[in-house]
Amino acid sequence: MTSITNLSPLLQMGLLVLGVLVVASVAVAVLQRARPGKDFSELAARVRAWWIMAAVFFAAIVVSNRLSLGFFALMSFWALKEYVTLLKTRPADHHALVLTFLAVPIQYLWIGLDPPWYGMFIIFIPVYMLLALPVRMVLSKETKGFVESASQIHWGMMIFVFGLSHMAYLLTFPTIADTAANGRTLVLFLVFVVEMSDVLQYIWGKTLGRHKIIPAVSPNKTWEGFIGGIASAMLLSLGIRFLTPFSIKETLLVSFLITVAGFCGGAVMSAVKRDFGVKDFGSVIPGHGGMLDRVDSLCYAAPVFFHYVRYFYTK
Amino acid sequence: MNDEQRAVSPSGVSRSASEGIAAKTMKLTLRNVVQMMFFALAIKPFMALFIGLRVRGREHLRETDPFILIANHSSHLDTMSLLSLFPLRRLRRIRPVAAADYFERNRFVSVLTKTLFNILPIARKNITAENNPIRRMREAIEAGDSILIFPEGTRGSGQEMGEFRSGVAHLIEKMPGVAIVPAYLVNMGRSLPKGEFIPVPFFCEIRIGAPRILQGSRPEITKALEAAVHELAEEE
Numbered sequence: 001m002t003s004i005t006n007l008s009p010l011l012q013m014g015l016l017v018l019g020v021l022v023v024a025s026v027a028v029a030v031l032q033r034a035r036p037g038k039d040f041s042e043l044a045a046r047v048r049a050w051w052i053m054a055a056v057f058f059a060a061i062v063v064s065n066r067l068s069l070g071f072f073a074l075m076s077f078w079a080l081k082e083y084v085t086l087l088k089t090r091p092a093d094h095h096a097l098v099l100t101f102l103a104v105p106i107q108y109l110w111i112g113l114d115p116p117w118y119g120m121f122i123i124f125i126p127v128y129m130l131l132a133l134p135v136r137m138v139l140s141k142e143t144k145g146f147v148e149s150a151s152q153i154h155w156g157m158m159i160f161v162f163g164l165s166h167m168a169y170l171l172t173f174p175t176i177a178d179t180a181a182n183g184r185t186l187v188l189f190l191v192f193v194v195e196m197s198d199v200l201q202y203i204w205g206k207t208l209g210r211h212k213i214i215p216a217v218s219p220n221k222t223w224e225g226f227i228g229g230i231a232s233a234m235l236l237s238l239g240i241r242f243l244t245p246f247s248i249k250e251t252l253l254v255s256f257l258i259t260v261a262g263f264c265g266g267a268v269m270s271a272v273k274r275d276f277g278v279k280d281f282g283s284v285i286p287g288h289g290g291m292l293d294r295v296d297s298l299c300y301a302a303p304v305f306f307h308y309v310r311y312f313y314t315k
Numbered sequence: 316m317n318d319e320q321r322a323v324s325p326s327g328v329s330r331s332a333s334e335g336i337a338a339k340t341m342k343l344t345l346r347n348v349v350q351m352m353f354f355a356l357a358i359k360p361f362m363a364l365f366i367g368l369r370v371r372g373r374e375h376l377r378e379t380d381p382f383i384l385i386a387n388h389s390s391h392l393d394t395m396s397l398l399s400l401f402p403l404r405r406l407r408r409i410r411p412v413a414a415a416d417y418f419e420r421n422r423f424v425s426v427l428t429k430t431l432f433n434i435l436p437i438a439r440k441n442i443t444a445e446n447n448p449i450r451r452m453r454e455a456i457e458a459g460d461s462i463l464i465f466p467e468g469t470r471g472s473g474q475e476m477g478e479f480r481s482g483v484a485h486l487i488e489k490m491p492g493v494a495i496v497p498a499y500l501v502n503m504g505r506s507l508p509k510g511e512f513i514p515v516p517f518f519c520e521i522r523i524g525a526p527r528i529l530q531g532s533r534p535e536i537t538k539a540l541e542a543a544v545h546e547l548a549e550e551e
Contacts, residue, residue: 077516081367085518091472091508097515282518283369 009185009243010062016240017054017192024050045287053285053294057191061184065171066112072168073108078291079160079299080104082281083272087156092142093149099136100153103129104161111169121169125162130154160292163299166306167191176245176313185243186309190258193237194301197259198266200236201229218270221263230259245313254308258301265300269293346430351403353431362399365516366392366506371550372523375496376400380408380461382494382526385483387544388465389473389504392514394432396521397463397498410435410455412448412464435462449485456490466540473504476544484536487529494526495540499547522547 007015024047032040060071084097103125110121134150167190173183205225213221237255238248246254269292273281282290362368386393394411401409415436419425428434435455437448444450452462466479487493501520507513524547529536 078367081516081518084515085502089505094508094511094515098513101516284367 009180010188013185013188013192013240013243014058014062017058020196021047021051021054042287049285049287061171061187068171069108069112069168072164072171073104075291075295076108076161076164077101077104078284079164079281079295080156082290082292083156083160084153086276086278086281087152089153090142090145090149092140093137093153095140096133096137096149096153099129099133100157103157107161107165108168111165111172116169116172118169121165125157129157133157159299163303164295166302167298170302170306170309173309173314179245181243181245186305189237189240189243190301190305191298192240193233193255194258194262194297196236197229197233197255197262198297199229200232201225201263204228204232214267214270217267217274221267221270226263230256230263233259254305257308258305261304262297262301265297268300269296346433347407349430350406350433354399354406355403358395358399362396366396366514367516367518368396368399369518369520370400370523371520372525373400375523375525380405381456381459382461382496383456383483383486384409384461384463384496384498385466385540385544386463386498386500387471387476387548388467388469389471389500390507390509391470392503392507392519393465393470393500394463396500396503396519398432400521400523407433408460409433410460410462412437412452412462414439414469415446416440435460448482449489452486453489456493466537470509471504473508476541476548479537479541481533481537483540484533487536488533491530492528495529495543496526497524497540497543497547498522499524499544499550522550 028040028044028047031038032044056071060068080101084100089097107121107124110117110124133154134146137146137150167187170190171183171187173186175182201221202225204227205220205222208224208228209220209222211223212219213223213226234252234255237251241248241251244251244254269281273279280289281292284291285294288294384397386397394413398406398409398411411432411434413428413432413434413436415438418428418434419436425436429436435451437451438446439448442448452464455462464483466483467477468480468482469477471477487495499522501522502517503519506515506517506519524543527543529539531539
């Protein structure tokens with residue numbers, strides 16, 4: 001029998017995720033059997049959705065670069081849609097919003113160029129869109145609520161388009177010398193660690209959670225969940241070190257960075273939802289809510305991870 | 316199908332009605348096919364992927380033709396999104412009532428809207444016995460088609476619903492027993508307001524109410540129509 005470590009990193013990772021999903025499904029079935037009085041339908045729906053998300057994500061990452069780019073662009077588009085729908089926009093913002101959505105394919109176009117245009121990727125939204133958006137709004141001649149609209153629209157673009165697009169750019173990173181790591185494996189590492197940390201924080205919080213961290217923003221976030229989730233996600237990350245160029249110490253450091261960033265992303269999006277007065281951003285993923293409810297932590301973790309790798313591992 | 320039956324179970328498919336549809340299905344014109352292709356390849360994907368249309372109460376659209384679908388009106392997306400809820404083979408049975416002075420302003424627009432949306436053009440001015448809007452709608456319903464009509468008469472700002480005109484009540488008075496299906500559209504006017512040509516992909520929603528038979532005087536019927544749509548608007 002071939003040892004699992006001889007397989008390609010992508011296949012190895014696929015098998016690992018499959019294993020995690022099987023364990024999760026079995027655990028839910030056992031829970032349902034053990035406590036017939038309790039309703040586990042939401043948990044079951046969540047696990048089912050994870051199967052689908054994992055399958056779609058793997059297909060998008062593995063098949064081709066174009067497909068991956070389209071997938072991440074669609075993700076940004078959907079997240080931005082969810083955010084903008086909940087904003088109190090003015091009728092006068094129509095043209096600025098058209099421009100905002102137009103910025104999504106353009107931002108991903110810089111990544112899709114061969115070679116990707118890093119300079120433009122990194123300033124298009126933070127600089128040019130920042131300048132252009134209010135100018136488009138000036139042309140609509142409505143000054144009441146101007147600053148509010150300009151700020152909230154650009155903020156959404158920064159987080160959901162600029163932030164998330166870092167994952168797509170990361171994907172284009174070439175193989176890092178003397179390792180098996182490349183853009184694809186690094187994206188898998190990032191997403192697996194951050195999402196596992198989300199799930200583990202939830203599990204630790206549900207079982208042992210006592211002391212709330214930010215009760216005014218998110219009553220479900222506890223110190224026990226935070227510490228337990230991040231510590232266990234860090235341990236797990238050691239198991240998929242084969243996807244990265246990192247040493248053991250560095251793996252722990254990096255996974256600490258991205259899980260804490262992910263926590264911050266989740267907390268920020270909780271505050272946004274509080275402000276909008278909604279429980280979820282949407283309903284596209286059964287049991288999870290909207291796209292933003294699932295990628296909130298990645299919006300923060302992706303840029304942090306991206307710049308770490310870029311600074312230390314590319315020329 | 317008699318009126319009592321309808322009133323008791325408005326959603327039930329009567330045998331004679333479904334046979335009527337089957338008979339009409341045989342005659343598929345080129346125009347029908349173009350409309351079906353247009354909806355299958357453009358409108359339905361656009362509603363699903365760009366607008367992200369959410370629908371509540373879709374089951375109420377299983378109502379047997381003919382029925383009268385009414386809704387609030389704030390955007391060109393209204394007609395497209397409502398039509399997109401029907402299966403392709405049913406599309407040619409649904410006639411959106413549209414102002415002739417706007418949708419027949421030139422030959423190009425006229426052919427386009429007749430083909431792609433199968434509109435039922437009605438006159439808003441210079442009404443004669445021949446082009447009487449009520450008569451046109453009545454003829455369509457008698458031919459077995461359902462109609463889609465916006466009782467506000469024109470697109471509003473999308474902020475607040477306008478007052479309903481009395482035309483639909485006239486029609487209902489002339490054709491008692493035809494089921495009314497109310498619908499409320501959310502965010503369409505935000506996505507594509509009057510005067511704009513490029514839509515912004517806000518999530519939009521369609522809420523459809525249970526089919527009902529309305530009786531009474533014209534003002535009473537108009538009030539009941541308004542109330543039916545308002546009730547959907549108030550839903551959480």
